[in-house]
Amino acid sequence: MEDTSKRQANGQNDISANPDLSGLEWWKRNLKYRLGLTTDEKEKQKFEHDYRIKQLPKQCTTCEEGLDWMLKYSPSVIFMMDHVKKQGGNINRSNIKCDVCDDLKGGGFNPDLGILLCSNWIRDKWHLEDILTHELVHAYDYLKFNVDYNNLKHHACTEIRASMLSGECRIWNEIKKTGFGGFGKKFQSCIKRRAILSVAANPRCSGAEEAEKVVESVFQSCFNDTRPFERVYR
Template identity: 40%
Template sequence: MSSSPVDGPPTTEAVPPQTADNANPFASNSIPDRVVTGGPEWWRRSFAYMTNMGMSPEERAQFEADRGLKREQEQCVQCEKWRDYNLRYSSSSPLFQKFQSTDTPRTHIGPIVRFLTENIEKIRSDTVSSDIIRCLPCNKFQSGGFSPSYGILLCQNRLLSRKHTEDTLAHEMIHMFDHLRFDVDWMDLRHHACSEIRASSLSGECRWTRESFGRGVWDFTRHHQGCVRRRATLSVRGHPKCKDDVHAAKVVNQVFDSCFTDTRPFDEIYR
């Protein structure tokens, strides 16, 4: 199992399966009527909450809970929109077939997701679809995760933009490719570190503009290698078998050179 760090330590949390019994609780058809915004009752409650007039402590607590539920529902809708945009133009993906439109210029399409989809589907018995890429809220500081049992997780409350979603999706799809293409033991720290190095290097999350303007790291020399090493170490640090920061850095250093130069399925570092 693997996860993509945002700016803090990630976790290696499994992605829960989404079945009829535990479908996304933030889907629009599962939100209580009292949470629906735009109606007079919602605005009455909002005004009463802001002015601290006409609301009992219990009603204030309920409004805060409803407001949080509404926020999570909005995050889920946005996450699924960004996910579907990246998937709908990804070669043979079912969403590509369903939503393909001439209204969207081809220059706006993220080719990295399309390329990874094609290569995963060459070795996977089924197509890559939204059924194995789920948007859910995350309690830990991560933007996504991968589980061999359940698929890819997109953390709906951590994604900042469609581009950030593309980078996160690409990162987790590289983990999926590694799992399908190689004999990966995710409980082996060296295996985990190698896949994290490859995912950080090839997904685009360590490009200079993301590092500089997104994270404030203004390193003009070997910034890519430094970013890959730092983010891989953060991910390995969250592994249950990792003892501490020193242990994580040691494991990453042991496999860095060979894994950093392995760019499969790309011919070279994509961006």
Template identity: 40%
Template sequence: MAGAPDEQGRGPLAGEQLGQQDVTCQVFPEQLAVRKPQQGFFPVLTNNQKCQLMLLKTLETNPYVKLLLDAMKHSGCAVNKERHFSCEDCNGNVSGGFDASACQIVLCQNNIRNQTHMNRVVTHELIHAFDHCRAHVDWFTSVRHLACSEVRAANLSGDCSLVNEIFRLHFGLKQHYQTCVRDRAILSILAVRNISKEVAQKAVDEVFESCFNDHEPFGRIPHNKTYARYSHKDFQNRDRYYSNI
């Protein structure tokens, strides 16, 4: 659910816009016509093949994603790669989105640039999927519900990491991290709701404190992969503790 300029799509959540206002998730855009693979002396991977390979690596190695997959399974929403992920061409500059009606994450194979980008998009979308699994989220009509999940996704996915903010040329302000989370949540809402910026800001402000401090399933803000690995170990130990009670 973070936002790009308004796109027509299949789901309630938003995606990532490339460029200076890089936003992580997007309502599913309309699919484009399938492109023919390039011909050459050496075999060239299609966008779909590249997407599938990057997705597999993300699911198997990224600590943020491994924790979210365990948490989804623990909550009764086990994720299956073939069922719950789809690599597709997308209109516009969006990178992916969570389709709540189909319980599926779409990855925009023509816009995801590299493995790091894939890691971040999958993490962001899985946070939305986790929220969908554990709570009765009204994606379609409640701006507050959407705002809460957008705040959590921006906070817990690494969207506002120092490295990403430096690349955006945003840094050095007091409470900059919180400002980044708030701004990206607002951009996301505006990408998928025909409302004024003032209404989006009001929704984010109303839920910000509680949703910013809701760190499930990480238990902390995972500022980097090391934090995410610690969070995953803590989650596994917590799971074992409760299973023995």
């Protein structure tokens, strides 16, 4: 989870008809973009923005339906919801929100507001399961270990644990992304990569170099801590 002060929902809710989002013009722009024929940066940004807006109704509905399913049937989500509750937390359906996010993140946790799921960046319900479990680990850590996001080591540790325990770094996912090379190191490499990106985005961090040093300094102890799970399946 990144510092939630840096994560804000996009206020764009107006999905009224736009002639550029349908018919022949939409198809032409889509084809140009997918074939790499669009070189103008503003045109690329406009296409990406318009594409997300076009997809919003479907994405939001899919996110809400996936969330309801996970809260009823997902072993990892139900398990983490239970352990957050045991720590005195109050994460429930009313404060887990699907919304549009203006950056390339899947979700976020805020101790005062709850959990945000970024419907415009969630690929499918299994991706949603990983993201929700990730954010529930942050909620658990915040309550269990009194996490202070101004402390970069605290931030790094909860990111390491969330990526490890959520399933998002499972080895098969990494093989699909990067191939079989370095098979034995894929799980840890994924966790470190995600943690570094998150810590680097913390306003207290000077950048990627400091983030990498902080993550390395706490990695082994945080990686070895699988609470509340007994063990991790890769």
